[in-house]
Amino acid sequence: MSRAGRSWWGWAAGGLVLGLMGMCGPEASAAAVLEGRTLRYEDGAQLVWQRSYPAARGDLSGPLEVGGAVYLGVGPKVYVYSAAGRVLGRADLPGPVTTLDASGGVVRVSTAGDGYAERFTLAGGAGGVLVQERVVLPPDPAVTGWLLSAALAVPEAGVQAAASEDPTNPFLLLRLAGQRRAQGDSYAALSAVRRALGTSLPFPAWVQLAAQLDASGYPAAADLALDRARRDAASRGIDPDVPVGRTALAAYGNPSAYVGTLLNQNRLARAAAWMAYLRELHPRFEGGPALYERYAGILEAQGRAGEAEEWRQFSRSLRAGTLYNLGPDGLGSVRDAARLVTLTLLLALGAALAAVTLRAWRPQGLATRPLGGRLLGWLRRPLARARYVAVAYASLSERLLLTLLLAGLVASLGGWQWANLAGAALRAPALNIGTYGGGWGSAGLSDLNLRPGPDSALLSGLAAQLDGDDAVARQIYTAALPDACALNNLGAISQARGDEAQAREQYRAALTGRPDLGAAAFNLGLNPNTPDASFQRSYRPGQSRLCYPDQRSVTRAVTGDLSVTLRQALLNPAQVLTPAPGRSARLGWALLVAALLAAAMLVSLLLPRTPLTPAQARAPLVRALTLLLPGTGLMGSPWGGMLLLLWAAAVAALAPLAGGATFPALPLLASGALRGGLIAALTLSYFLNTVILLTAEVRHYRRSRWAARAEV
Template sequence: MRRRDTGARRRAARFLLGLLPAVLWGPAQAVPVLEGRTLRYEDGSRLVWQRSYPAALGDLSGPLEVGGVTYLGVGPEVYAYTARGRVLGRADLPGAVTSLDASGGVVRVTTAGDGYAERFTLAGGAAGPSVQERVVFPPDPTVTQWLLRAAQAVPEAGVQAAASEDPTNPFLLLRLAEQRRRAGDSYAALSAVRRALGTSLPFPAWVQLAARLDTAGYPAAADLALDRARRDAAGRGLDPDVPVSRAALGAYGNPSAYLGTLLDQNRLARAAAWIGYLRELHPRFEGGPALYARYAGILEAQGRAGEAEEWRQFSRSLRTGTLYNLGADGLDTVRDAARFLVLALLLSVGAALVVLAVRAWQPQGEATRPLGGRFRAWLRRPLARSRLISVAYASLSERFLLTLLLAGLVVSLGGWQWANLAGAALRSPALNIGTYGGGWGGAGLGDLNLRPGPDSALLIALASQLDGDDSLARQTYTGALPDACALNNLGAISQARGDEAQAREQYRAALSARPDLSASAFNLGLNPGTPDSSFQRTYRPGQPRLCYPDQRSLTRAVTGDLSVTLRQALLHPAQVLTPAPGRSARLGWALLGAALLSALMALSLLLPRTRLTPAQARAPLTRVLALLLPGSGLMNSPWGGMLLLAWAAVLTALAPWSGLVTFPALPLLASGALQGGLIVTLAVIYILNAALLLTAEVRHYRHQRWKARADS
């Protein structure tokens, strides 16, 4: 009896010991585990599901399980999976995901950029994860083309399985549709296309998908994809008032290149849809004027002159707000105009100095002989030699003319340098992605070293406002007041917080300061017919229209005006030679040298004139040079300066004929009709110069005769 009791006790003890772990730790739970590049979902020792990710997709982050949903960062994407391995959704982020955490009860994602990091909050739902903050995509193809690359990396035999595993990737579904169509199953192909259009995508992916749908023969689906691209871009803060570079447009689906392909193929019906997309969302894209002109030319060749003229007028309307209303490439025109003036002034200064040096050569040699010679005198008696320089033999009016020419040369060189600096700054990627703000854009603005002032404050505040930080934006806008653009955007902040009365007051103040400000007119309900207002009505209905800085404002923010460059050259010479985007060391040295020569020539005005005998002043070689270099022999009169500058300008305009000097942004100089007119003008200048010299000779001869009679 005792043996039986002992055995029962032992069995009960073993049962209780086996039950103890279950009591202490509860039942085993399924958990996601990342092994290498394979995500495994395990329920104890049982494998529920697994997914493998090729190395081409980028680094993996996580996994993180919250509320029965598993999150995994794959490159710039965060995928959400159910407990059964079904893809719940995908969040598109602007950089590679580096960490996932659920501190505070919400899913937080960190993405890495070049020298910066961004934090985003994911909100879950039946449709999958969504990013609560604004996402600004950098013009980086590794980010914007990730879905396309992921689909292209799948071998042909594995497309169906990959599309089943990831139904959120429309490029996989489109490949599946093409397979079904080749197999003769058009119904299944259309079904796959409809499923592709039912996905959630950022606008760069919509543009890429539209191009592939167009190529595959689904034009209606392509138009729908383009419309969704516009709406997604508008929701992310992209605006037609902000320019887009060729590189950014390439990262955002490259619609301009595809439009060029359609025009090459003479598919005007499809080209109209794509150029309409660019006109609405990215009208100020790099290379736009040339593409608009090409499209207008094709329309005109088909007898559609009215449409062609409408496109030309639209292209011309985009010049408003640019530098001198010259268009997006206006700085190139200013640069070439400055180069033209530099060459013309160099020719005129050189001609004047040659004539003065030849005229003073003989008397200068005689005067410097007691000092040791023309050149050795600089070492022996420099002060005395400096009083015998060539310009000391020139009259006050001749020296004054040279001073003016050298001052003009300084300003022209400064304009050339300024155009280079401003052009390089305005081409900064941070200012050419169709919007402002975001981590990538903020880091780019920080690298620009914006000049303190209202224009910089407007740009920084606008970026903060677009990112949703109205408090910081309102504080920064105060540094831009009373700028009309800042007043309008402060009104938008007031309207967002429900203060309609103050908002309308600020809109009215902005419109009073700038009657042509379409943003304030739109916000006051005046319905201006500008492209940006039409875009706002269509894609951001009910929202106030923000004011964006134009090219002139951006130029002042990044570089300042011409006076800033000239002031740097005069007050901070070393800064002119400091390497910077758009800054040329040779041009900097030329600017400093011209400024020094101009200052020395101004000082020469104080030198007493060394008289020349009539024979020395009218040496034969001097008279020949005065005939060959128009105006150089008449610098004592206003006619001399006018002829000298006109002669130098005409020669500079004819310089492209030689091929040694070109002015690409001044195409008028290359026209044959203008060249013929320039040659005629040059001949007239020589004839007029000869007539004036002959008149001066006759006057001198008469004066000599009168003097001889008076002496006798």
């Protein structure tokens, strides 16, 4: 239903409810008055009832009297009381209530956020007070944990009175059940648990209640609470295709931490129920692969190898759509791979420059003496001094090798920076709450400075479509065509307005563009056997399946590819040094310096070579260095460059053994077999280098003897 349609329905339903309330309301002389933090309902001079609210519950807004009902905003909640003081219902909102208004004939509520505000329409219903618009709860424990905090703040002696005053808070009822159970009244305890399960709650509160029910010894009730959490989350647009960060999951009841507690207690039967909840609703939660592997390992240790392998296969299936299909944490592997390549190139470049510099040291000193020396020459006659830089004594092929090493260094540093930027962007809270849209999510999305293109349009269009603004979503998707995801979601809009023919045409076009698009296959009735399709069938039956962006698409939207980072470094150096999440100033400076050196080395290819005498080229220190650093004595040959890179790569990969650089996202480097292979490669590089140098020495000796004999 569009936002306009829902708004009309809310006004009509609200007007009807308010009219019914007015028919049975009290006399006009009765009024609700807020004195400090106490709500008093007075009939003239007579006090009918009153409620007090501790400061910890948040700011109070109102009261607002409409049709004999009293509305009061308490933190992120709106309570509705009858004239007799009975709680008629409670509305759960995404932020602290700021205003209550009924000037338009319906009750409108405003909530405040960090830099944004939202307005909602309240109406009556079978379950109490209903919020007509979509409510997306931000990952804020002050909002999602409000009911639990309010219940825990009540002293033990006041639990029964508090539960009577607010029967919509299930955590008070559960505390009351605990008291009755301790007194031996199991029937009253079960009755309180049943009343707790009969309340209306947002899904984070259901998860918190399920954990408490589990801990209190009511596993069947906990399973029921988890099922209601799934259904409420599905109705709010939470989807298994959208990742959930650790912070958001903690605010949504922290089910992964509770699974860890159950596993520590060896309560595998209960852990299975909670793992099923995570698998269905939040399969892509941060830290998921580690928990899946831990759970599979425990199952395997108990002889349940089939179940263990099934969980491992499920974890592997989540890699589809991630960066290079490496999994949710694939960017860490890319970053460490870039770091390893950077260290390799630095070692190779350092060794090559050391060999070139040492070989040119003596002739350079003699040549720069008339200019004032190696250092003062740059101040007195810089152009003439530039003629005698160390690389000027290197051959063209050696300078070409140095240029290629520097170009590779620029690319590896850029990849390192890109991985940092992409990782920080993908961890943005707005992209990790299990859905898109809502005031909090839309405000966070607008702060990301998304790159124009179909991937960014998909994020913005989904936010608008999930919030019920189909007109805006259609406009955004149309601009993103022929993107397959946009086509599928346009089909969902067409189907929602009753145009089945156009919807099926758009689904077919989307599936033609991307044959692996599960959402379009589901909408065409092909019944794909995927977790997201199963979730849609179970918890959103009869609704079209939306297409959500995968990790690769989101990465393109927030940072672009590696070429974007490199282009910024070359065309806009200031932006590379501008502070941003994931951007390191030191890495930015290193990238700029490497780019400048690569440009300078490229220019040096035009310099004529300054000749060296045979004695200078074969100085004892130079020959010792080429023996110590494999490949540096053979840089004029492509094989010398390959030998140099082989040596540098082996040394870089073995650096963790010496307590140097570590690569935690590349666990393969820590394996014994690979380390043995690296040591063998390092040994091979020294062996080949020694054999080649000895062969060259023998050849040089023979040529010298032949030359001496020829002179005689």
